[in-house]
Amino acid sequence: MLAYILRRLWQMVPTLLGVMLLVFIVFNWVGGDPSYILAGKRLSPETLANIRTHLGLDKSMPEQFLLFVQQVLHFDFGPSWSTQQPVGGILAARVGPSLMLTGSLLVVELLTALPIAILVAYYRGKLVDRAVTIACTVAMSISSLVYIIVGQYVLAYKAGWFPVQGWDDDSILGAWLFYIPLPLLLGLAVSLAPSVRFYRSFVVEELNQDYVRTARAKGLSERVMLFKHVLRNALIPVVTAVTSSLPFLVLGSMLLERFFGIPGMGNELLLAVDKSDFPVIKAITITIAISTMVFNLLADVLYKWIDPRVELK
């Protein structure tokens, strides 16, 4: 197991290098020159040259890439090009609110989608299954923006059950109890339907396995069969889905954060792309790339724990 983990960690190095190269090429190709954003209304060659020197854009491409590698090694991406604040500090302040929203959403979504999926899978082909399937299809065909706009208007403005937007900087609990519920609810409305459909398919697949028929023939109770055997086997794809979504929790939810004034990472990324703020883009992309690799490794280790038949090579 340890040898496997070490090997996987070693393999991350070339992958990360590939990601860095890709990010660097894409930014320089389509990202646009930020000097022109920073130069203000009146552009002079001197101003432009000063800005380019200041940002290090006057260096050759290999030199700029080398600097990027050094930044990743030290995990210090320097100051933001637009606000000149240290990128590390910006991201550290943003990650908490994002995790509060997306972490809560993941837990609530699992706790609701999984039981519904098991229920409808158990009654597959019956009225309840068909009704849920139709409801999910309808729900999935509506844009997430519609949920957010209508939800904010009806539940916050018209009904007054939630604040329209905002955040409590002084109290995590206050923010979580007061400002998270509505975006959480709307996030759940967006993600519940596809998750139910997704998880249902795994449970249905397991219910069609021979061992289920054998278990029933042996007289095993439906509850034991469902929760001890079927659910455990169905959990492997669920774990894959959940662990692969974990790195993106850090990224937050761009739309929800933007509409509800949550000072999270998603909104920060949007701002950075808008302003061609490469240090922030680099930091977020590399963080996501590293966490994706780490969580993929974690998923593989979890498979082994859930199903001892799985062999890690």
Next chain:
Amino acid sequence: MIKKSLLLVALLVSAAGSLQAADMNKVLHVAYVAPENGFDPAKTTDLYSSGISENIFDTLVTYDYLARPLKLVPNVIEAMPEISADGKVYTFHLRKGIYFSDDPVFKGKKRELTADDVVYSMKRLADPKVNSPSAYLVTDNIEGLHDYAKSLGGKPFDYDKVLPGVRALDRYTAQVRITAPNSSFIYILGQIHIAMVAREVMEAYAENTMAHPVGTGPYMLKEWKPGNKIVLEANPNFRHFELTSDGSGQGVDAEIASYLKGKALPLVGRIEVSIMEEEQPRWLSFVNQQLDLTSVPFSAVSRVLRPDPAHPGRSKLMAEWEKKGIRLQQELMPEITYYYFGMTDPVVGGYTKDRIALRRAIGMSLDRMRAIRDLRKGQAVPMQNVIPRNFPGNDPNFHGAWEYDPAMANALLDEAGYRIGADGFRTQPDGSPLEIEMATSPTAVDRQWNEAWQEAFDKIRIRLRFKVAKWNELYKASTEGKLQLWGSAWTADYPGADNFLQLLYGPNSGQTNHTFFKNDEYDELFRKSLLLPDGPERNAIYDRMNRIVVGLSPWIFGDVRVGNYLSNPYVRGYKQHPILITTWRYLDLQK
């Protein structure tokens, strides 16, 4: 008894020591529609950062809050500067007893604003290490600053070196010598980028001046979450300041003047600025009174405003909002929007009759009134003059725009030799294919304008191609003279006509003159206009310059948008200012 007396004396002393009148329990909530960059006035040029800096820092002169036409008044100086007979030397006498807000750098001592701060702040703008995008404000105007900054060649700027262009005569007197008389230089002194900063603060926080603004203004920065939230608190060291102007003495002006009379400003102790880029949360927060001020979101115009058919661009609030006591102020924005042709381009540029005809025909093909009705939702008026309405030098009777007339446009093109080929589209006079490329950004609004332009080009049988790219990429191409046709806008830095006319001044090509327009007579008139004060002689020059522009048609005149500013019923003292970005120091909340 003695104890009580001592207590009373102590209370009186402490009350006298604190000049602040602001009620710290009053919190003004406002929203920005786009994020700020930071609060070093020399380093930022965006509207949102400058709006905050306006409240933290002071400029030598500022605008009378209520007066229209706009009027400059002394801010931290005793009177307007003394200007020498040759118009080149400006002398400022600072008011005594103006203090910076407290900061650890001052080591617990009160730090007074002096003439050295004025000199330092102007020199700092020219320091290549500061890398100020507003450096031109001083290097283009103040004697010796450009040459000294250029001579440094990477060496540090010596702030102690006495430069003849800007110097302190004594503790409270500063003098500036400009390279040539310029009637608009006084406006430059009112720009926030040239605001007074303290040298020791800038040096102590040299690595992060954006997050450490320390000024003499009415507020100070309490909290900053970049791109999300900014909190200001009243500066306890702020000088005694009252509104002395009556404006027009009528309507809103009279109401504000009467309400604020004798009150020390600011009245609101805390300002919370949230960044809300989406229109819906901004609007709902305003009607829920979570925001005190806002502007009418574009998507809500038809639900909030009733257009006045008799007065284009004027509207009233719908009854639903009027009943809530919400107040509307409409103000023409201090801007122009236009489409420009690249004058060095081989297809659309140049000064020959056929090219002028082509540009005019394209201008005549767009139905501007329809665009204003449909795309601006009626919230704009046509631009008729390079100088926007309400600005000194604008002749309201001058109609410089080519009005919508596709038949005339086609006739012009026929006459100029742009014949319609077998494929139904026009060719160039020499028979080569004619296709015009219009630059545009990938936004929903731009796509709507593109449709209007496609329709316009179809009417005059000219092929149109769109070059879609991010704004900064187009801007780069624009400064290099590589675009054929692009929509642009200019917002006033100050209420001077030259601020707009310089957009077509030849020597500014590639800087602000992206059309690369060059006309010797225009350039000469521009230089001449700078020497003249406001008056008929200068207006005659402006008129001639406008006629040159209309005659050679490097631009298609667009429109001037109307700003619809709303305040909740409990907000007092509010009047939108065309140049000042914020008016928070004059506001009160009576909830």
